[in-house]
Amino acid sequence: MGMMEKLEEVASSEAREYLTFRLDQEEYGIDILKVQEIRGYEPPTRVANAPDFIKGVVNLRGTIVPIVDMRLKFNCSKVEYNAFTVVIILNLRSRIVGVVVDSVSDVMELPAESIKAAPEIDSVIDSGAVLGLGSLGDRMLILLDIERLMSATDMGLVSGPD
Amino acid sequence: MSETHQDSGGNGDFDLTQFYQIFFEEAGENLDLMEQMLLNLNLETADDEALNGIFRCAHSVKGGAATFGFADVAELTHQMESLLDKLRRHELQPNAEMVDVLLESADASRSLLARHQAGGEGEATPTADLVRRISALAGGQSSAPVLAVQAPVVVAPVAVARPAVTPVAQTKRPRSLEICIGPLERTEQADAVQELFRDIPGLGEITVLPTDAASTRLFAVQTESSDEDLLDLFAFHVSREYIKITERVINGDAAVVEGSVASNAAVSSVAPSDDAQPGAPLAPLPGYGFFDGAPGAPALAAESALSEVKVQKAPPRTPSAGASAQPEAATIRVAISKVDQLINLVGELVITQAMLAQNSRALDPAVYQQLLSGLADLDRNTRDLQESVMSIRMIPMSIVFSRFPRMLRDLASKLGKKVDFVTQGEATELDKGLVEKITDPLTHLVRNSCDHGVESPAERLAAGKPETGTITLSASHQGGSIVIEVRDDGKGMSRQKILNKARERGLDVSDQMSDGEVWQLIFAPGFSTAEVVTDVSGRGVGMDVVKRNIAALNGTVEIDSAEGYGMKVSVRLPLTLAIMDGMSVGVGGEVYILPLSSVVESFQVKGDAVSTVGQGSQLVKVRDEYMPVIELEKIFQVPRFDFEKSCDIMVVVEADGSRVALLVDELLGQQQVVVKNLESNYRKVPNVSGATILGDGKVALILDTGALVRRSRH
Numbered sequence: 001m002g003m004m005e006k007l008e009e010v011a012s013s014e015a016r017e018y019l020t021f022r023l024d025q026e027e028y029g030i031d032i033l034k035v036q037e038i039r040g041y042e043p044p045t046r047v048a049n050a051p052d053f054i055k056g057v058v059n060l061r062g063t064i065v066p067i068v069d070m071r072l073k074f075n076c077s078k079v080e081y082n083a084f085t086v087v088i089i090l091n092l093r094s095r096i097v098g099v100v101v102d103s104v105s106d107v108m109e110l111p112a113e114s115i116k117a118a119p120e121i122d123s124v125i126d127s128g129a130v131l132g133l134g135s136l137g138d139r140m141l142i143l144l145d146i147e148r149l150m151s152a153t154d155m156g157l158v159s160g161p162d
Numbered sequence: 163m164s165e166t167h168q169d170s171g172g173n174g175d176f177d178l179t180q181f182y183q184i185f186f187e188e189a190g191e192n193l194d195l196m197e198q199m200l201l202n203l204n205l206e207t208a209d210d211e212a213l214n215g216i217f218r219c220a221h222s223v224k225g226g227a228a229t230f231g232f233a234d235v236a237e238l239t240h241q242m243e244s245l246l247d248k249l250r251r252h253e254l255q256p257n258a259e260m261v262d263v264l265l266e267s268a269d270a271s272r273s274l275l276a277r278h279q280a281g282g283e284g285e286a287t288p289t290a291d292l293v294r295r296i297s298a299l300a301g302g303q304s305s306a307p308v309l310a311v312q313a314p315v316v317v318a319p320v321a322v323a324r325p326a327v328t329p330v331a332q333t334k335r336p337r338s339l340e341i342c343i344g345p346l347e348r349t350e351q352a353d354a355v356q357e358l359f360r361d362i363p364g365l366g367e368i369t370v371l372p373t374d375a376a377s378t379r380l381f382a383v384q385t386e387s388s389d390e391d392l393l394d395l396f397a398f399h400v401s402r403e404y405i406k407i408t409e410r411v412i413n414g415d416a417a418v419v420e421g422s423v424a425s426n427a428a429v430s431s432v433a434p435s436d437d438a439q440p441g442a443p444l445a446p447l448p449g450y451g452f453f454d455g456a457p458g459a460p461a462l463a464a465e466s467a468l469s470e471v472k473v474q475k476a477p478p479r480t481p482s483a484g485a486s487a488q489p490e491a492a493t494i495r496v497a498i499s500k501v502d503q504l505i506n507l508v509g510e511l512v513i514t515q516a517m518l519a520q521n522s523r524a525l526d527p528a529v530y531q532q533l534l535s536g537l538a539d540l541d542r543n544t545r546d547l548q549e550s551v552m553s554i555r556m557i558p559m560s561i562v563f564s565r566f567p568r569m570l571r572d573l574a575s576k577l578g579k580k581v582d583f584v585t586q587g588e589a590t591e592l593d594k595g596l597v598e599k600i601t602d603p604l605t606h607l608v609r610n611s612c613d614h615g616v617e618s619p620a621e622r623l624a625a626g627k628p629e630t631g632t633i634t635l636s637a638s639h640q641g642g643s644i645v646i647e648v649r650d651d652g653k654g655m656s657r658q659k660i661l662n663k664a665r666e667r668g669l670d671v672s673d674q675m676s677d678g679e680v681w682q683l684i685f686a687p688g689f690s691t692a693e694v695v696t697d698v699s700g701r702g703v704g705m706d707v708v709k710r711n712i713a714a715l716n717g718t719v720e721i722d723s724a725e726g727y728g729m730k731v732s733v734r735l736p737l738t739l740a741i742m743d744g745m746s747v748g749v750g751g752e753v754y755i756l757p758l759s760s761v762v763e764s765f766q767v768k769g770d771a772v773s774t775v776g777q778g779s780q781l782v783k784v785r786d787e788y789m790p791v792i793e794l795e796k797i798f799q800v801p802r803f804d805f806e807k808s809c810d811i812m813v814v815v816e817a818d819g820s821r822v823a824l825l826v827d828e829l830l831g832q833q834q835v836v837v838k839n840l841e842s843n844y845r846k847v848p849n850v851s852g853a854t855i856l857g858d859g860k861v862a863l864i865l866d867t868g869a870l871v872r873r874s875r876h
Contacts, residue, residue, distance in 0.1 A: 045861040046752065047847055048798035057844060059855045062506025066844040095843045158845055 015111045020141060021101040024076040027139060030146040034090050038104055041085040051156045066157060069100040075124055092147050097157060110134045115143065126152060181565055185226045186279050187495060192219040193268050200261050208256050214687055217246040218707055222602060223271065229569045235274050238289045242267050245300040260299050267292050285388050337385060342406040344378025355396050498595045501554055508551045513859040515544045559637040560588035562601050566608050566635065573612050580619050580629055581612055586636035592644060596735055599715055603708040607648040607731050608633065615652030615729055639759055640868060643734045651728040660684060681721035685709040746830040747813060750800035753862045755835055755854055760867040762814040762821060764829060782812060782823045790874040793825045797849060817868040837864060
């Protein structure tokens with residue numbers, strides 16, 4: 001998907017609502033419609049042979065849900081689990097996935113014109129998964145295509161072609 | 163034809179009627195689906211998918227009806243199927259007339275089924291006309307000319323409109339009817355009806371009965387035609403709303419009815435709780451219900467209705483009450499997702515309850531007596547609830563298996579073959595949802611085995627085999643799956659024939675294909691290697707359906723065949739939501755579940771029992787057998803914080819005929835676990851077949867012992 005198309009996709013739906021969360025010093029936003037619920041962190045059951053950012057699986061009312069620690073995935077310097085650690089449960093097309101973040105800040109509506117294209121930068125985040133950058137006064141919001149990010153093969157959430 | 167049941171302990175002639183309900187429901191769904199698809203069918207650009215779908219519906223209904231011996235339904239749907247088959251193969255172009263006939267036939271099938279469901283009482287819907295029309299259409303003609311051809315046969319011109327009257331009449335016994343027509347403005351219209359009987363030979367006799375009302379006419383009719391046919395005829399003169407037909411009871415008949423009611427009343431009067439007054443309600447019975455519209459009748463009707471209620475109170479052992487109760491004792495069909503939700507919610511409830519119990523343990527019983535007894539009740543109720551909810555889903559495979567002996571018997575005798583039917587592993591419990599969906603594919607497979615697999619006795623003797631063929635149906639848990647196998651010792655499949663047929667159909671094949679790939683070809687839609695299309699199978703729809711249904715369950719089908727020696731079809735289904743007896747073991751701080759069925763024994767390891775081979779693989783000697791040791795701690799990379807403690811318990815598990823010893827820290831206990839799919843939200847994990855939720859709400863992984871055993875071999 002080219003940058004222009006991505007912008008169009010964002011722009012075409014006018015103002016969208018985003019759930020914003022913090023990872024270390026950075027602030028991210030994801031489409032609120034993908035969010036099922038927000039829960040406190042409880043230690044998951046470890047699954048062998050998984051990348052370190054997959055913390056394991058938890059029981060979400062009878063459903064087995066994998067937990068991904070975004071802080072480990074994005075190489076945050078400080079990762080600790082305390083009473084304030086939050087899990088965002090995402091409902092992505094056919095899957096339910098939980099992501100661990102430092103804290104959830106807000107739900108905000110962003111008009112299309114306040115979203116800028118992200119420049120090509122070298123980052124741990126696949127540049128295709130960044131929808132754009134939202135500016136909120138002096139803060140910068142990184143808008144993620146969480147669906148794309150989670151279904152990427154390097155996330156290890158989906159069985160490979162083996 | 164002989165039959166044997168192994169492992170079943172049951173007798174040969176069991177009651178097929180217990181599956182009627184399932185069949186009626188399935189057939190109803192199939193007919194509904196077919197109707198829907200027919201209505202949505204685009205005649206000009208009908209796509210193969212839709213035509214195949216409609217065909218499959220008819221095929222499934224036919225198959226079931228034939229199995230259960232509802233010949234009329236099977237015959238009608240067989241005709242529908244033949245027509246649909248031609249459409250599907252593009253030998254004919256669908257047109258509106260076909261859709262009409264098919265829709266009518268679906269309606270007729272539905273009413274035939276309803277009649278069977280009600281125990282075969284009442285008028286059978288005539289199908290002869292429909293069958294003729296369908297076969298005319300299938301023969302490439304329009305159904306209309308058939309009617310024209312028919313016309314000269316019938317003498318009276320009026321009868322052209324109702325060609326069905328004659329054939330129907332042959333099967334009907336004469337009936338006495340009372341027909342009330344009115345209220346009409348012009349009663350001559352009613353009189354015209356009388357003339358119909360004069361004009362149409364064989365329709366019956368009509369006589370005028372006296373009525374009080376000037377605007378209505380009452381007739382007594384002796385006829386062999388059905389109500390529906392009469393109404394259609396009368397519609398020439400009087401609109402349907404004004405006609406009321408009731409079965410008339412006269413002379414001898416009345417005595418019969420009266421007699422049976424009297425005996426019912428006698429039974430009810432025996433029952434002490436019943437306050438029926440024998441005799442008193444009987445008086446008005448001869449006139450019961452027949453003069454609904456006539457003046458003066460309401461009082462009679464009301465009283466007789468009263469007596470009817472009392473009669474129905476009689477104990478159900480009277481035949482009439484028993485028969486009428488049967489359709490009522492139906493099941494309700496609920497979406498699987500609703501049951502799943504229920505199971506999940508109950509699971510949560512159990513965990514919450516466990517938490518409450520834990521927190522209340524410290525309370526002083528003297529002070530909190532009421533609270534504690536309430537919690538104890540809650541404990542019991544939640545457990546009962548959980549058990550009941552779980553039991554909704556789980557049923558043993560024997561429910562499916564026991565459908566087959568009868569079907570095979572009929573089939574084998576129809577085909578002139580001798581077949582033994584053997585079942586194994588009937589106690590294997592399977593999720594209800596899976597059982598329902600696996601029944602149809604299995605039926606197809608068993609039919610195929612009998613029809614194409616097992617040879618005729620003469621052929622078998624010529625091939626040096628015993629005269630009687632054997633079809634084996636088995637179910638077992640294997641690793642993370644349930645495997646259901648249909649085996650026969652028949653002629654197997656011919657690789658060359660399949661390849662030839664595939665080329666004929668324009669499929670891309672080569673002689674270099676592996677056997678496995680060749681066998682997979684028979685799953686292509688419309689593919690059949692049977693030389694003749696029989697009533698049983700051979701249209702090639704079977705394997706197509708089988709593959710589809712099983713793939714929809716995330717299962718796989720494998721075929722193994724040796725020409726001349728038989729064939730084996732293995733259906734492998736995931737364990738999703740199957741309940742399993744598990745043994746929980748602790749490794750480090752983690753809990754894993756072993757399928758109890760694969761656990762052989764466990765013992766504490768003595769230092770010298772383990773020896774190494776080639777400085778790597780460890781072996782342990784258990785009695786006189788050496789077996790590989792698998793350290794779960796290493797395989798699952800369990801982090802260990804407590805280095806003092808070490809694994810010193812071995813659990814011997816068996817899978818695929820081999821044994822390995824698993825090294826664990828401790829045995830935690832045995833429990834029934836609900837197998838959850840790890841792959842629905844995550845991915846396949848090596849050596850793990852699924853996950854389950856423990857009593858404390860935590861997730862535990864279930865080990866795939868099959869994979870562990872295979873691992874030890876490399």
